[in-house]
Every structure is written in structure tokens, then in C-alpha cells.
Amino acid sequence: MTLIVATALLTSCSSGKLTVLNPTASNKMVDRVPLSPRLDTLEGKTIFLVDIGWGGPQAAPSVYEEMRAWFAQNMPSVKVEIRKIKGSYMGNQPELWKEISENGQAAMIGISG
DSSP states (O other), X not given: OHHHHHHHHHHHOSSSOOOOOOOOOOOOOOOOOOOOOOXXXXXXXXXXXXXXXXXXXXXXXXXXXXXXXXXHHHOTTOEEEEEEOSSOTTSOOHHHHHHHHHHOSEEEEEOOO
């Protein structure tokens, strides 16, 4: 199939040359950072649920509020804090990371909805 497409491209090209690009990713691995160790328990801990804005502004809040309600009913000693990032989910959030590290023991940062 590829050969047929390349032949058709060559015949339609005025110079008779075809530039082929290699679509494979480079083999360079990124530096890996180990995951934080799991907590033995959530009892008495503060968990941050961080809305990254994926799916629009209304995608996560109702899910996170439902999670907060579940913890309030089933594990009342767990404090749940809900935060929304500022700007793009691809940008750094130093103030938020500082708040979580100073006031929380766990965070769920991701997509919901």
C-alpha cells in the first residue's frame, strides 16, 4: 500500500523527487520521578482535589462535590479541599503546589466529569 502511494506521488511530482519524513518519536527518555509513597490511612488527613479544567468549567466541580459529600458521610475525619488551577493545565502552579504541600497530605490532580 505504501509503495503504491509513494509511486503515485512520484509520478505527480514535477521534480521526480519525494521527501520522506520519519514520524517515529526520538528514543530519548525523560527523567523519571518516583511516585510519592501511599498513605497508610486517610483518617484525619486533608486531601486536595484539583480541577485542571479539562472538559470545560463545569466538568469537574459536580464530581468533586460528590466526592466531598462521600467523604463527609463515610470518612468524616477526612478534610477535602477543592481547588481549580489558574490558567492552562500545562502551566506550573507554584502557589497551589505550595498550599497543598503545607496544608495537605494528599492530592488528586486530574480529569473528571
